[in-house]
Amino acid sequence: MSILLLNKEKNMTSFSAIKQAQKELGFSKAGHGGTLDPLATGVLPIFFDQSTKFLQFFNSETKEYIADFIFGISSNTEDITGILTYEKAKKEPKESEIKSALKKFEGITEQIPPKFSAKKINGVPMYKLARKGQDFERKSQKINIYNIELLGYEYPRFQIKISCSKGTYIRSLINDFGKALKSGAHLTELRRTKIGEFSVNDSLKIMDFIKTFKS
Numbered sequence: 001m002s003i004l005l006l007n008k009e010k011n012m013t014s015f016s017a018i019k020q021a022q023k024e025l026g027f028s029k030a031g032h033g034g035t036l037d038p039l040a041t042g043v044l045p046i047f048f049d050q051s052t053k054f055l056q057f058f059n060s061e062t063k064e065y066i067a068d069f070i071f072g073i074s075s076n077t078e079d080i081t082g083i084l085t086y087e088k089a090k091k092e093p094k095e096s097e098i099k100s101a102l103k104k105f106e107g108i109t110e111q112i113p114p115k116f117s118a119k120k121i122n123g124v125p126m127y128k129l130a131r132k133g134q135d136f137e138r139k140s141q142k143i144n145i146y147n148i149e150l151l152g153y154e155y156p157r158f159q160i161k162i163s164c165s166k167g168t169y170i171r172s173l174i175n176d177f178g179k180a181l182k183s184g185a186h187l188t189e190l191r192r193t194k195i196g197e198f199s200v201n202d203s204l205k206i207m208d209f210i211k212t213f214k215s
Contacts, residue, residue: 002027002048007203010041018046020206033058034166034195035118039079042192043200061196062146064163067187069174071156074184077116078171087184092155101180102148102160105173110140114172143168157188 004025008017014035022030027048033055036044042065047055072089075082093101113119115130115138129136144165151159162170171187178185193200 002051004046004048005198005203006044006046007200007205007208008036008041008044009205011038012206013038014044017044017206021046022048031055033061034063034192036192037079037171037190039081039187040190040192042190043195043198043203044192045195045198058196060166062163062165062194063168063192064161064194065170066151066159066161066191066193067170067174068157068159068189069178069185069187071158071178071181071183071185073156073186074175074178075186078114078169078175079187079190082116082186084186085184089156089181089183093181093183095150095153097181098153098158099150101177102150104180105177106145106148108142108144111143111167111169111172111176112138112140113169114175117169141167145173161193 004021006017006021008014014032018030018032025048029049029052031047031052033045033047036042045058047058071093072087074085074087076085077083113126116127118125118127120126121129121136126136126138145168146163146165147161149161151161153159162168162173164170170190174185174187191200
């Protein structure tokens with residue numbers, strides 16, 4: 001089985017990552033497990049040639065992320081890349097309030113995907129429609145949040161670790177979490193640390209694997 005565990009870097013699309021890996025390694029076919037937004041970093045498994053047939057099974061694997069975000073500012077893209085709007089909270093949430101609110105998001109729930117996402121409507125990614133100012137209906141989808149852990153908090157910034165099912169949009173989760181605490185909130189950093197049994201600790205950055213395979 002031909003698989004590369006890529007540690008995708010920021011400002012790189014998942015598509016450009018697999019194309020570069022495919023070109024450098026000389027495979028005729030490539031596909032990746034679990035799209036990462038350009039803002040996001042972390043483990044991106046890339047399957048080559050005959051191994052791509054296993055993607056249909058792999059994409060259901062549990063994913064783990066570490067996410068940073070800021071209270072008091074909302075975004076039309078739900079992350080730092082969009083148009084930011086200041087929304088001052090009525091009060092600074094206590095750490096105990098944050099932990100309690102986070103736990104309420106665990107379990108099976110319905111989530112509406114963000115407008116600026118790669119999810120398609122009639123074959124067209126929603127972000128392309130959103131950039132044109134077109135109106136379209138976003139259908140909710142079922143997701144499962146297995147665990148959320150608060151890693152650090154210093155208002156207005158805090159960091160969480162999330163274990164979740166496929167199809168979960170972390171920036172939408174954070175946006176909804178801010179609303180639950182009556183405050184705007186947006187994603188500033190996102191790192192995928194695990195997908196199934198694959199860990200970011202076992203992955204390589206683009207330049208690292210180029211040096212490895214060409215040395």
